[in-house]
Amino acid sequence: NAGVMQNPRHLVRRRGQEARLRCSPMKGHSHVYWYRQLPEEGLKFMVYLQKENIIDESGMPKERFSAEFPKEGPSILRIQQVVRGDSAAYFCASSPPATAEEQPQHFGDGTRLSIL
Amino acid sequence: AQSVAQPEDQVNVAEGNPLTVKCTYSVSGNPYLFWYVQYPNRGLQFLLKYITGDNLVKGSYGFEAEFNKSQTSFHLKKPSALVSDSALYFCAVRRSSNTGKLIFGQGTTLQVKP
Numbered sequence: 276n277a278g279v280m281q282n283p284r285h286l287v288r289r290r291g292q293e294a295r296l297r298c299s300p301m302k303g304h305s306h307v308y309w310y311r312q313l314p315e316e317g318l319k320f321m322v323y324l325q326k327e328n329i330i331d332e333s334g335m336p337k338e339r340f341s342a343e344f345p346k347e348g349p350s351i352l353r354i355q356q357v358v359r360g361d362s363a364a365y366f367c368a369s370s371p372p373a374t375a376e377e378q379p380q381h382f383g384d385g386t387r388l389s390i391l
Numbered sequence: 392a393q394s395v396a397q398p399e400d401q402v403n404v405a406e407g408n409p410l411t412v413k414c415t416y417s418v419s420g421n422p423y424l425f426w427y428v429q430y431p432n433r434g435l436q437f438l439l440k441y442i443t444g445d446n447l448v449k450g451s452y453g454f455e456a457e458f459n460k461s462q463t464s465f466h467l468k469k470p471s472a473l474v475s476d477s478a479l480y481f482c483a484v485r486r487s488s489n490t491g492k493l494i495f496g497q498g499t500t501l502q503v504k505p
Contacts, residue, residue, distance in 0.1 A: 279434070281434075306491060308491060308492070308493070310493075310495075316497065317481060317495040317496055317497045317498050318435070318481070318493075318495045319495075320492045320493060320494070323491045323492060330491070331491065331492055333492070334492070366434055366435070368435075370491070377423065377440075377442050379425060379437040379440055380437075380491075380493060381437065382427075382434035382435040382436070383434050384432070384433050384434045385433075385434050387432075
């Protein structure tokens with residue numbers, strides 16, 4: 276059973292470009308979470324999605340950032356007009372639907388975004 | 392507001408000695424508590440969780456943690472450390488009634504020396 280798959284593992288963008296990060300949850304998991312890890316810091320929650328729905332986006336910056344989890348295909352975290360401060364590791368996690376709050380979240384290996 | 396504190400940036404132990412990585416939390420309502428480990432350039436791996444029941448929970452790779460409600464702590468322990476346990480450890484909390492967001496501590500680097 277494949278784990279949470281994130282791609283690309285490394286992404287380099289110039290200031291002002293767009294970054295798209297993809298996440299395929301574990302098989303059978305319908306809950307997806309995105310977290311950001313800045314250097315020397317812990318993980319900070321960004322957004323929680325279920326299929327076609329954003330459940331909690333309280334950690335998302337108000338501008339330039341968006342997330343989706345369509346009926347078919349991976350979840351996408353999109354950052355428009357990137358700035359140097361967006362450089363970080365972005366982690367996706369997934370959990371199964373049944374009593375989701377009790378289930379551990381399973382993490383992918385992350386996408387390391389570098390902004391030139 | 393929910394928060395997690397890991398008071399030690401780094402813990403150093405000798406191989407074969409017991410280890411403790413400390414975690415305290417603040418959350419309204421009943422907490423769901425988790426420990427994760429992160430190796431360099433990898434994602435977080437789940438070690439163990441406390442939801443309800445016995446205060447001592449056992450997890451992967453010989454790790455265990457003790458939930459102490461009065462001290463609002465959830466310290467990670469292992470009776471005999473291995474060099475391969477050297478990694479970054481994160482404690483996380485979720486409110487039992489919330490939507491799924493995990494609140495993480497800053498992380499503690501564990502160094503096990505031969």
